[in-house]
Amino acid sequence: MNKYFTVLTIALFIMSTACMQKPEKTKITYPKAKKVDTTDSYFGQSVADPYRWLEDDNSEETAQWVAEENKITNDYLAKIPFREDLRKRLTEIWNYPKYGVPFKKGDRYFYFKNDGIQNQGVLYMQQNIEGPSEVLLDPNTLSEDGTVALSSMGISKDGQYLAYSIARAGSDWNEIFVMEISSRKLLTDHIQWVKFSGVSWKDNGFFYSGYDAPAEGEELKGQNRFHKVFYHELGTPQSKDLIVFEDKDHPLRTCAGYTTEDESFLLVSESESTSGNSLYAAKLTSIKDISLKKIGDGFDYDYYALDNIGDNLILMTNYLAPMQKLVLTHYTNDNPEKWETLIPEKEQVLQGAGLVGDMLFTQYLEDASSKAYFYSLSGELIREMELPSIGTLSGFNGEKGDNTAFYGFTSFTSPSSVYSYDLTTGKSALLHASEVDFDGEQYTTEQVFFNSKDGTRIPMFIVHRNDMIPDGNNPLFLYGYGGFNISMTPGFSISRAAFLEQGGVFVMVNLRGGGEYGEDWHKQGTLMNKQNVFDDFIAAAHYLIENKYTSPEKLAIAGGSNGGLLVGACMTQQPELFKVAIPMVGVLDMLRYHNFTIGWAWATDYGRSDDSKEMFEYLYGYSPLHNIKEGVNYPATLAITADHDDRVVPAHTFKFMATLQEKDGGKNPVLVRIETKAGHGAGKPTSKQIDEATDMYSFIMYNLSMTPAF
Numbered sequence: 001m002n003k004y005f006t007v008l009t010i011a012l013f014i015m016s017t018a019c020m021q022k023p024e025k026t027k028i029t030y031p032k033a034k035k036v037d038t039t040d041s042y043f044g045q046s047v048a049d050p051y052r053w054l055e056d057d058n059s060e061e062t063a064q065w066v067a068e069e070n071k072i073t074n075d076y077l078a079k080i081p082f083r084e085d086l087r088k089r090l091t092e093i094w095n096y097p098k099y100g101v102p103f104k105k106g107d108r109y110f111y112f113k114n115d116g117i118q119n120q121g122v123l124y125m126q127q128n129i130e131g132p133s134e135v136l137l138d139p140n141t142l143s144e145d146g147t148v149a150l151s152s153m154g155i156s157k158d159g160q161y162l163a164y165s166i167a168r169a170g171s172d173w174n175e176i177f178v179m180e181i182s183s184r185k186l187l188t189d190h191i192q193w194v195k196f197s198g199v200s201w202k203d204n205g206f207f208y209s210g211y212d213a214p215a216e217g218e219e220l221k222g223q224n225r226f227h228k229v230f231y232h233e234l235g236t237p238q239s240k241d242l243i244v245f246e247d248k249d250h251p252l253r254t255c256a257g258y259t260t261e262d263e264s265f266l267l268v269s270e271s272e273s274t275s276g277n278s279l280y281a282a283k284l285t286s287i288k289d290i291s292l293k294k295i296g297d298g299f300d301y302d303y304y305a306l307d308n309i310g311d312n313l314i315l316m317t318n319y320l321a322p323m324q325k326l327v328l329t330h331y332t333n334d335n336p337e338k339w340e341t342l343i344p345e346k347e348q349v350l351q352g353a354g355l356v357g358d359m360l361f362t363q364y365l366e367d368a369s370s371k372a373y374f375y376s377l378s379g380e381l382i383r384e385m386e387l388p389s390i391g392t393l394s395g396f397n398g399e400k401g402d403n404t405a406f407y408g409f410t411s412f413t414s415p416s417s418v419y420s421y422d423l424t425t426g427k428s429a430l431l432h433a434s435e436v437d438f439d440g441e442q443y444t445t446e447q448v449f450f451n452s453k454d455g456t457r458i459p460m461f462i463v464h465r466n467d468m469i470p471d472g473n474n475p476l477f478l479y480g481y482g483g484f485n486i487s488m489t490p491g492f493s494i495s496r497a498a499f500l501e502q503g504g505v506f507v508m509v510n511l512r513g514g515g516e517y518g519e520d521w522h523k524q525g526t527l528m529n530k531q532n533v534f535d536d537f538i539a540a541a542h543y544l545i546e547n548k549y550t551s552p553e554k555l556a557i558a559g560g561s562n563g564g565l566l567v568g569a570c571m572t573q574q575p576e577l578f579k580v581a582i583p584m585v586g587v588l589d590m591l592r593y594h595n596f597t598i599g600w601a602w603a604t605d606y607g608r609s610d611d612s613k614e615m616f617e618y619l620y621g622y623s624p625l626h627n628i629k630e631g632v633n634y635p636a637t638l639a640i641t642a643d644h645d646d647r648v649v650p651a652h653t654f655k656f657m658a659t660l661q662e663k664d665g666g667k668n669p670v671l672v673r674i675e676t677k678a679g680h681g682a683g684k685p686t687s688k689q690i691d692e693a694t695d696m697y698s699f700i701m702y703n704l705s706m707t708p709a710f
Contacts, residue, residue, distance in 0.1 A: 028076070028669055030661040031068035034061075040591070043613040047591065047626070054654040057643070058217050062654070066643070066674050069657070073638075073671040080698045085710035086498060087694040091117065092437055094494050094690060099418045099432040101395035102129060102406045106159020108181075110136070119146025119685035123153075125181070129404075129420065129431075136181065142166060149683025154199030154206060155181070157263060161234070163189075163199045163206050169644040170679020171220065172196070172597070176208060178234060191238050195224065196598070200258040202284060205233040207244065207257040207266065220646040224598050225251035229268055231287055244268070244290055245280070252600045259284070260308045261355070261400060265331060267305045267313075268292055273604035274484045275522070279303035281313060281331045295334045299604075307355045307400070309377065314342065314360075316353055322519035324350035326360065326379070342379040349518040351487070356398030356405050357423035363393055367447065367459055368489050368516045370409075372396070374426075383426050388417075390445070392489040398423065406431070412463045412506070413440030415492040438497045442466055445490070450543040452512075453535040456524070459516070460509040460540055461490060462549065468505065475504045475704040476550035478541060482511030482533035483562035483605055485522040495693035502701065502708040505549055511536045511566075513605070526605045528618050534569045541570075541577050556580035556700045557635075560681065561648055562587060562605075568624030568656065571635050580703045581635040582696060583624075585648050585680055588656040590623035591616075596649045625656050633666030636703040638696060642678035650674065668703070 035050035054062055077083060100112035100121065109129050112121040120139035126132060142148040151174045153164040162181055165174035176191040176199065197209035209229050214222050229245040232238070245255050245268045255270045266284050271277040279296035296303030301319040308314070311331055318324045319336050323346060327339040343350075348364035348371060355361075359382060360375040370393035372385035387393060391411035398405030403423050410416040415434035422429070446462040468474060477499060481488050488508055496506055510516045513525020513533045525533040541557070544550050557578050559566045564586020571581040591609040593599040600608075607615040620626055628634075637660065641653035657672040664670050673695055678684055684692075701708055 027667050028072065028671075030072065030670075031065060033065060033658040033662070042591070042609055042616045042620070045616075045620075047620070049592075049655075051655040051658045054658060055221070055649075055651040057221055057650065065654070065658075069672050070674055073673050076669060076671060077695050077698060080702045082701070082708050082710060083694060083698040086698055086701070086708065087690065089498050089501075089710045090495060090690050090693055090697075093497050094686065096415075096434065096436045097432070098415070101397050101408045101418055102431075103395075103397040104399055104402065105155040105157070108159050110155065114686070117686050117690075119687055120149055120683070123150070136162065136184070137164065137179065139166070143168075145677070146685030146687060147677045149685070151683060152198050154201055156201045156206075161187075161201075163201070165194055165197070165199065165208075167679070167683050169677040170642060170681070170683060171644045172646050172679065173219065176232075187234065189232065189234060189236075191232060191241070196227070196254055197256065198258065202231070202259050202263045202266070202287065205231055205287070207231050207259065209254070209256050220644060221596050221649050221651070223252075223595060223600065227254045229255050229257035233287075242287065245270075245292060254598075254601065258305075260305070260313075262308070265305070265308050265313065266290060266292070269304070271601070272299050273601050275302060275519075275604060276300055277302060279305065279315075281305065283311070283331060293332060293334070295329070295331065296336070297334065306353055314353075314355070315339070316350065318519050321345035323348065324518070326350075326353055326362070343375055349487075349515065351515075352396075354396065354398075355400050356396070357400070357402060359423065361396055361398070361405075363396065365487055365489070365516055368461070368487065368510045370489065374423075385421075385426070386428070388428075390447075390490065392491050396421075410492050411440075411490045412445050412461065412492065413438075413443045415494075436492075436494075436497075438501070443500060444468075448543075450539060452532070452539045454532070456512065456532070456536070458509065458511065458536050458540065460507055462505065462507050462544075463500065464505040464549075465500065465503060468503070470548040472545070472548040472551045473554060474550050475499075475502075475554045475701070475706050476507060476544060476556065477504055477700065478507045478509070478537075478544070478555060478557045479563070480509040480511050480533075480537050480540075480557075480559055480566055481561075481563040482509075482513035482525050482536065482566055484513070484602075485515040485519070486562075487515040495689075495697060498693075499697055499701070502706060504701075504706070507540070507544060507549075509537060509540045513562075527607045528615070530606065530618075531622060533566060534573060534622065537566055537570050538574055538577065552577055553579050554704055556582065556704060558582035558584065558696075558700075560584035560586070564588065564648070564653075565590075565624065569622050569627075571637070572624050572627040572629075573622070575632055575634045578635045580700050581637045582640065582700065583637070583653070583656075584640040585642065585645055585650075586624070586639070586652060586656070587648050588624045588652040589626075590619040591626065593648075593652070596651070597646050599648075625652075625659060628656075628659050628663050630663045631665035632663070634660060634664050634668065634670060636668040636699070637670040638699045639672045640675070640692065640696065641672070642675040642680070644677060644679040647680035671699075 038052040095116035098114045102111040114121040123137040124133040151165040151167040162179045174194040178187040178189040194210040230241040268280040276299035280292040282292045306314045325345045326343040329339040364371040374382040394408040396407045408416040418432040419428045564583040567583040609616045641650040
């Protein structure tokens with residue numbers, strides 16, 4: 001909903017804010033971080049690491065540094081005159097019912113719902129999709145502050161039991177519990193040290209993945225080694241769980257076990273990184289006698305079993321098909337040359353597929369927007385699915401033999417709405433519409449294409465108010481990711497809505513390294529092609545400036561995780577191009593990232609500093625931490641991390657910001673915001689999300705010289 005103000009209201013607003021104390025525009029005095037004499041040698045080259053001590057998340061010195069940094073940051077943010085008005089507006093926008101996509105198990109339907117500003121979504125169940133529902137599990141009751149979140153779950157095929165995992169304070173470490181659904185009774189089963197795992201039922205138990213218990217003090221930073229797949233039988237202690245799969249010769253691999261819908265097959269995927277896997281299959285006749293056979297070999301390609309038809313498996317794979325295809329094969333056939341192609345590779349990238357009703361559902365990306373089609377089980381096209389608009393389709397949930405499926409759909413200017421889909425007629429019906437206090441009709445989404453440094457054509461989405469004038473004076477928020485074959489697609493952001501309301505422009509770039517155009521597009525942004533990603537982002541900024549969407553003084557950049565690396569690299573390579581930089585939970589030390597938790601799994605995208613002299617030199621050449629120069633005027637920076645981030649450990653941000661504060665030669669603030677009892681982002685309670693969004697957008701708006709009228 002747009003906010004309209006009279007001339008008198010605006011005048012009063014200007015007068016009141018003029019009287020407030022504002023953050024200083026002069027150089028801030030930052031905490032004095034000690035420097036230690038720590039040096040590493042890489043292929044004969046010495047590299048100093050004077051803030052190595054900040055890698056110790058358990059030390060009193062690190063805790064003291066964190067406290068001092070947070071105090072300076074909080075003091076700065078508290079003086080931004082419109083910060084509390086922004087918090088109020090964000091809370092208003094946030095406060096609407098949010099529905100998940102329903103799914104069916106046994107004779108019940110299940111779905112998640114957040115009433116508005118509940119810290120965590122609640123799991124409901126109902127006998128009829130349009131009938132009354134009741135709470136099955138409310139994660140908000142698991143902690144007073146909402147920092148215990150539901151991580152994953154699985155319901156037994158007969159619908160009698162719910163196995164669910166929880167994460168505490170944002171950590172990747174999970175614990176699994178089991179509930180009897182009819183009575184809501186919690187069983188005695190309790191499984192710890194679960195990580196990177198789902199829950200997949202078979203008979204009177206389930207498969208999951210985990211590690212041995214870590215050494216004390218190493219829980220949040222120690223390298224994760226020897227991942228295993230287990231089977232847990234209900235009513236037995238964890239110590240009795242059966243190890244179904246392990247690789248004793250390769251400690252730095254992950255593995256995940258899952259079953260087909262009818263529970264007749266176990267599939268195990270083993271990976272050395274975030275893409276490429278080996279696939280094993282076993283027909284399940286006895287849990288104690290599982291004989292897995294490798295049917296997809298090596299780590300050059302992706303193999304995923306969608307389901308089975310009798311003794312044949314339907315696989316989605318990019319084997320000799322960078323845009324992915326569907327094949328059919330007997331579960332013992334390990335020769336890809338003899339697999340039968342069901343749906344060949346297309347010009348669009350295949351994102352996902354599944355069996356619903358008696359058809360194959362396929363979801364594609366076309367220029368980063370969703371397309372969907374239905375095929376017969378023999379691979380013949382039946383129909384294209386009609387979607388509401390350009391946007392993103394999510395969670396197409398349906399069972400074999402059913403006539404109804406469910407899905408969600410979102411765009412940049414409309415939150416996800418939930419639909420039912422009649423598989424016989426091909427018609428959609430709205431189940432739950434969004435009731436957000438934001439008028440999406442007042443905004444325009446453009447998709448434009450520009451040429452990167454090497455001439456590659458790159459797409460990006462530009463979202464702005466209908467009355468935006470391209471005069472070079474618009475505050476603009478530029479966002480990207482560019483890695484791990486992950487596709488950036490249209491989606492609604494509550495926090496971004498408040499920025500758009502105030503005349504801000506939002507831009508999302510589909511960088512190389514992502515999955516928008518298949519595996520080739522991904523590889524163009526990996527290893528010694530990683531600079532392409534940064535070049536794409538920088539070229540996007542130049543396009544936006546040249547076409548007068550914005551100017552360097554009005555341009556903010558942001559990204560999280562691998563996107564934090566993107567921001568760190570771009571702000572150190574071309575600091576004059578950006579006014580504000582927000583690296584969130586970023587990978588910023590490219591020489592040591594693989595030494596922490598699951599960092600080693602990112603090596604197929606990044607390479608490692610100990611791989612070769614050439615790889616070391618390439619990483620050293622763009623590593624954000626190692627490319628901060630003395631006396632440079634860097635953008636106003638608010639780095640964001642969290643104390644329980646055991647995905648990208650906070651030491652990356654700590655060392656980067658200590659170095660930036662030491663060497664920065666300008667008057668822009670370079671601050672770090674360190675959240676407590678939070679992790680990489682998953683499961684973060686609504687209260688913390690609102691706090692973080694308030695601080696981030698306050699910082700952006702203030703340093704872009706915006707005068708918001710809330």
